[in-house]
Amino acid sequence: xxxFILDVLTDLKKQDVNFSELTFILPSKRAGIFLKHELHKVxxxxxxxxxxxxxxxxTEDLSQLKSISNTELLFEFYTSYLQLTKANERDSFETYSKxxxxxxxxxxxxDRYLIPQKQIFHYLSAIEDLKHWSLxxxxxxxxxxxxxxxxxxxxxxxxFSNHLKQKKIGYQGLIxxxxxxxxxxxxxxxxxxxxxxxxxxxxxxxxxFIIQALLRDNLAKVxxxxxxxxxxxxxxxxxxFTRQHKKNWRHYDKNPFNWVPQNYIKxxxxxxxxxxxxxxxxxxxxxxxxxxxxxxxxxQNTAVVxxxxxxxxxxxxxxxxxxxxxxxxxxxxLKSIPLASLFEGLLNLHKNNSNSFYYKDIxxxxxxxxxxxxxxxxxxxxxxxxxxxxxxxxxxxIKHSRLKELSQSANHIIDLLFLDWNISIExxxxxxxxxxxxxxxxxxxxxxxxxxxxxxxFRFNALFNELSRLNATYHxxxxxxxxxxxxxDLLSSETxxxxxxxxxxxxxxxxxxxxxxxxxxxxxxxxxxxxxxxxKSNNSFIPFDVKLENNLPTYKEKDAVYTYHFYRLIQRxxxxxxxxxxxxxxxxxxxxxxxxxxxxxxxxxxxxxxxxTPQVPTLVNSLNVIPKTPELQQSIIQLAGLGFSPSxxxxxxxxxxxxxxxxxxxxxxxxxxxxxxxxxxLGTVVHNTLEDFYKPLQGxxxxxxxxxxxxxKISDRVAYHFQQEYKEGDINKGKNLIIFEIAKRYVSxxxxxxxxxxxxxxxxxxxxxxxDNQIKINIPELDFPVILKGKxxxxxxxxxxxxxxxxxxxxxxxxxxxxxxxxxxxxxxxKYSKSFQVLAYAYMMHESNTINxxxxxxxxxxxxxxxxxxxxxxxxxxxxxxxxxxxxxxxLEAFKFELTKxxxxxxxxxxxxxxxxx
Numbered sequence: 001x002x003x004f005i006l007d008v009l010t011d012l013k014k015q016d017v018n019f020s021e022l023t024f025i026l027p028s029k030r031a032g033i034f035l036k037h038e039l040h041k042v043x044x045x046x047x048x049x050x051x052x053x054x055x056x057x058x059t060e061d062l063s064q065l066k067s068i069s070n071t072e073l074l075f076e077f078y079t080s081y082l083q084l085t086k087a088n089e090r091d092s093f094e095t096y097s098k099x100x101x102x103x104x105x106x107x108x109x110x111d112r113y114l115i116p117q118k119q120i121f122h123y124l125s126a127i128e129d130l131k132h133w134s135l136x137x138x139x140x141x142x143x144x145x146x147x148x149x150x151x152x153x154x155x156x157x158x159x160f161s162n163h164l165k166q167k168k169i170g171y172q173g174l175i176x177x178x179x180x181x182x183x184x185x186x187x188x189x190x191x192x193x194x195x196x197x198x199x200x201x202x203x204x205x206x207x208x209f210i211i212q213a214l215l216r217d218n219l220a221k222v223x224x225x226x227x228x229x230x231x232x233x234x235x236x237x238x239x240x241f242t243r244q245h246k247k248n249w250r251h252y253d254k255n256p257f258n259w260v261p262q263n264y265i266k267x268x269x270x271x272x273x274x275x276x277x278x279x280x281x282x283x284x285x286x287x288x289x290x291x292x293x294x295x296x297x298x299x300q301n302t303a304v305v306x307x308x309x310x311x312x313x314x315x316x317x318x319x320x321x322x323x324x325x326x327x328x329x330x331x332x333x334l335k336s337i338p339l340a341s342l343f344e345g346l347l348n349l350h351k352n353n354s355n356s357f358y359y360k361d362i363x364x365x366x367x368x369x370x371x372x373x374x375x376x377x378x379x380x381x382x383x384x385x386x387x388x389x390x391x392x393x394x395x396x397x398i399k400h401s402r403l404k405e406l407s408q409s410a411n412h413i414i415d416l417l418f419l420d421w422n423i424s425i426e427x428x429x430x431x432x433x434x435x436x437x438x439x440x441x442x443x444x445x446x447x448x449x450x451x452x453x454x455x456x457x458f459r460f461n462a463l464f465n466e467l468s469r470l471n472a473t474y475h476x477x478x479x480x481x482x483x484x485x486x487x488x489d490l491l492s493s494e495t496x497x498x499x500x501x502x503x504x505x506x507x508x509x510x511x512x513x514x515x516x517x518x519x520x521x522x523x524x525x526x527x528x529x530x531x532x533x534x535x536k537s538n539n540s541f542i543p544f545d546v547k548l549e550n551n552l553p554t555y556k557e558k559d560a561v562y563t564y565h566f567y568r569l570i571q572r573x574x575x576x577x578x579x580x581x582x583x584x585x586x587x588x589x590x591x592x593x594x595x596x597x598x599x600x601x602x603x604x605x606x607x608x609x610x611x612x613t614p615q616v617p618t619l620v621n622s623l624n625v626i627p628k629t630p631e632l633q634q635s636i637i638q639l640a641g642l643g644f645s646p647s648x649x650x651x652x653x654x655x656x657x658x659x660x661x662x663x664x665x666x667x668x669x670x671x672x673x674x675x676x677x678x679x680x681x682l683g684t685v686v687h688n689t690l691e692d693f694y695k696p697l698q699g700x701x702x703x704x705x706x707x708x709x710x711x712x713k714i715s716d717r718v719a720y721h722f723q724q725e726y727k728e729g730d731i732n733k734g735k736n737l738i739i740f741e742i743a744k745r746y747v748s749x750x751x752x753x754x755x756x757x758x759x760x761x762x763x764x765x766x767x768x769x770x771x772d773n774q775i776k777i778n779i780p781e782l783d784f785p786v787i788l789k790g791k792x793x794x795x796x797x798x799x800x801x802x803x804x805x806x807x808x809x810x811x812x813x814x815x816x817x818x819x820x821x822x823x824x825x826x827x828x829x830x831k832y833s834k835s836f837q838v839l840a841y842a843y844m845m846h847e848s849n850t851i852n853x854x855x856x857x858x859x860x861x862x863x864x865x866x867x868x869x870x871x872x873x874x875x876x877x878x879x880x881x882x883x884x885x886x887x888x889x890x891x892l893e894a895f896k897f898e899l900t901k902x903x904x905x906x907x908x909x910x911x912x913x914x915x916x917x918x
Contacts, residue, residue: 001301003518003572004225005035007259008198009042011223020048023195029054030329031199031516033502055200055207056172062186062210063178065170071466071490073171074100075474080160084152089145094482097489104171106541107157111173112204114180115550121154123546176206183213190219198223199516202241202561205551208249215251224257225516226564227264227571229604238567240560263572264604270576271608272596276583279314280614281525286318288523288577289506296521299323299506303519305569306330307526309510315525316508325505329513331495334463337456340491342368343432347487350421350428351480356397357418359390359673365417370439370453375410382410391671394727413438425477432464455496463490511565521575524566528580529591533562566595582611626660626913633909635664640907643774643787646840649899652906653836654829657915659906677726677739683809685721685743686862687793690750690807692717694794695769702764707755711748718743746809746862753865767795767802767851773844779900786903792841795851803869804841804857806834812861818873818883822894826902834859838872839895842887854886 012019019039026032032052039049053061060067068076074097081100082090090096110117128150139147164170170178195214200222203211214220230239246257275281285304293299306312312330319326334340342365349361365371366383375382389406390398400418407414416435421428440457443450467486471477477486507519511532529535536555538544547554570576578599584590600607626632652659661667674681693710722731722740731740758764774789794805817835819825825832825839838857845851858871873883874891905911 001518001520001572001574003034003038004199004223004516005031005038005518006041007261008196008223009035009038011258012196012221013042017194018047019043019050021050021194023051023053023058023193025053025055025058025195025197027055027199027201027515028513029057030502030513034517037503056175059175059179059206059210062182063170063175064182065165065168065175065178067172067175068169070101070104070493071486072470073104075470075476076164076167076169077104077156077160078476079474080156080163084155084159089148092482093476093478094485097482097485102539102541103153103156105539107160108171108173109540109542109552110157111171111177112206113550113552114177114205114209115552117157118154120542120546120550121157124153124542125150127543127546173206176204180206180209183210187213187217187219191217193219195220196223197221199225201225201564202553202557203245204553208245212249212251215249215255221258223259225568225571226260227567228260228262229264230567231260237560237563239564240557241564264567264570268570268574268576268605269608270570270578270599270605271610272578272592272599273580274582274592274609274611275579276581276612276614278308278311278526278581280612281579281581282311282314282318283614284579284612285315285523285525286320289323290320292521292575293320293323299325299521300504301519302521302523303507303509303514303517303569304523304525305514306508306510307524307528307532311525312508319506323506325501327500327502327505327507328498329502329507329509331497333492334459334494334496335491337459337496338369339456339460342370343460343487346417346421346432347428347480347484349418351484353422353480354397356399357403359396359398362398362403362418363387363390371413371417373442374413374438375407377409380409382407382413386410391673392727394673394729396673396675396729422480425471425480425483426468428480428483429464429468429471433461433468436461436464459494459496463487463494466490511562514565514569518572519569520573521577522569522573523577523579524569525579526581527566527578527593527596529593532566532593532595533559535559563595623917624657624915626657628909628912632664636907637784639663640782640784640786640903643789644903644906645788645790646837647790649840649902650829650833650836652902653826653833655916655918656913660913674726674729676735677722677729677731679810681725682739682743683807684725685718686746686809687807688721688724689714689717689743689747690794691770692721693747693751694766697766698768700766702754702758702766704755704758707751707758711751714744714747714751718747749865750860750862753868763797763799765797767797768792769794771795771850773841773848773850775844775847777896777900777903779903781904782907786907788840788844788899790841790844792845795845798856798869802851802855804838804845804851804855805869806838806841806857806859808834808859808861809863810861811863812859812870813864814867814870817858817870818875820875820877822898825895825898835872839887839892840899842872843892843895843899846889846892853892854888856885857887858885 012022024032024035026035032054035052036049056067077100078093078096081096109115110120125147129147161170161174164174165178197211197220200207200211201224211220211222215222224242224245226239226242230236231242233239234243246252273284275284289299289302289304292302304315306315309330312328312332313336316328345361345365345368349357349365366375366386372381372383375386385408386403386406389395395402400414403414403418404411416431416438421431436457440454443453443457447454467477467483467490470486477483507517524532526532538555540547542552544554546552578596580592580596582590582592599605628636648659648663651662693713697706718740719731722743726736729736731737754764771792772789773792774787777786777788779786792804793807794803796803796805812834816831817838819832819835825836838859842851842855842857846853846855856869856871858869860869861867864870871885872887873885875883
């Protein structure tokens, strides 16, 4: 396969040029590597390699200015901004950086296209003055300050550009403008030096001026790479710029235009794949590479071009394992490295400048994969100890002193993570660097296994060193918010470069990195509207019409650039695979690119189109079944001997699998921090408060005076029990304060309910409070003992009738404690679990001879206190209202029959634990 670079070198060979005396100038450094590789194919003798440089390097050489990073440019510009702005009108660096980046882009464009600076800035100022009614008086302070900004644009530019030139540094546009100013001096100093420009397309005005100046003095050759099919079609955007160059450059009035080959119309295999989601594209790329390698036995001369560079990681994870030789021109984004989340978490934590830290932030940091090993000291895992302490004590906001108290021997790491970050910016950066060194020291214990992690640390150490240098040089970072913002800016632009042989095997690259390069097989991903081309965007202070008037590029020119790169990739390729996303992802995706539609409408090539449907495995939702092995059966027997509680039996009724996990395997629910008081905590507080009040009154008859005395103690006892249950959680504000007041109201309302009952002439005698009950159940079918045990909230005598009472802080309705058919009692958890519980309590107390029959059993619902004591009742049928609420020996015999059936089911080795759909 012939390539553009090889064609250029062959043509130069025919002209008998001395390659050693040439200077090749290309759009990118990467293209220079391929040019060097191709050079040996056309030379037949030993020679000194020619100079091969990028256009940026060439203009830097011309201008005698050195390019600096965008971040450093922001600092330099802020220095100029401070010189020109009154102290009371200055923006903080953080605020300034948000608009300064846009303004610097505009400075760059104005310089690259050699626009008269004073003219355009005054024009912009006049436009803004008109927008704000220039003749209207008086102007508000806000409008005056706004217009002052626009009036000062030229001053900002002038002072800033002169400041940079004095320091021999610059941004790309300034370097280009200065290169234009020095081109004549360069020509005089190098009257015989030959330059070869190849592979250029969209040139800015400065580049055009420089190249034409060299062409005028016969010091340059220019090789364009545009196909005959595009070039002769005036409506085709792929040749938008090259047509302009041929038409407008005087050089082409008398000289040929190199080149316009005819490669595009040659036969090609073009396939377009419509694929849902970006991950689907990555998987399809892996499948295509597998097929290509199986056919060609190699992936040499194959390129994967990512329209969306965020697809890099999914693609790397989808590449078949037997593909060994890969060259990746894009770096791994530093923001995707695990260390990024650590420092993001730390800076976020400390920039709030609070004395206490949110528990989730603390847990995220101490659980981080790079921090947790540092907290393992002398065989103890202090991260786990600290997390357990936070959860057990219900700590929501925690001070540094409390963390030190809980962390014991790990205090030095806790200090490094949580102490003194707000003293100064220097201290913050030093803490980050010290933390990196601590992690490095740990990783060095097994250096061979941690090489990649050590590389991560090196790059982050360099990043914080750069922040330290910028702060020491410019002194513009005044707070943690600014530091955090700069950290994110630096992080987003930094990558961890892959190592590989640039000329061997599969090439994975971005669209701009494919400039000048040709491949036989090309896979292009994310060919969607909004990505290729990128669509309309106007991140500029210069309005669209002003850009048109001054010949500055707009989104139209940007679209033409993408069109050129897209078609240039296809131009010489034989096999082309184009992928696009059919699903809308955030703001992009879902619509195939106009470039694909254009390919179809041209009718030059047959295009195979295919919609790829992911092979999603069918997941059969089967219920979990735990067979009762001999070992499991032994555990059940052991549990029966220790005792079943009514709540554990209703848990089995609800879902046997939950019963298995909790009672057999002893897997308890994980304790988590309650930011808001949970319902069960509220219930416990209310229960325990009532136990405090009523326990001393066992065997006594209630009186109004006793109950009124209780009411005066409600606040203290409820607060005490919240402290016991909610630990160090805060109940003094927000929802928790409301729940605290609800708990007091529940207790108060219940006491009022009791007072009213006594006032109405009823007699209430307390028999027992929170009484433990345990009985042995005689089940002939089982050859091992079965115990039933439980604690009853309250037993009293109400006008001589014994009542068994279960407290509920939730809402309970009358129909939830009545049954029609006894056989339903153990089958429907939602309807009958409460009936089952109160009957179980009645049965235990009767069997232990602690109550006399007939009796009543039921529930007092604090949320439905107006219903009073909600009694268990047995209805004759669903059609009648008649029901019997007295519990007799007959009632308990019927209950025992259903209870026995349930226990036999649990203990039956032939009946497995089968999950229920809830």
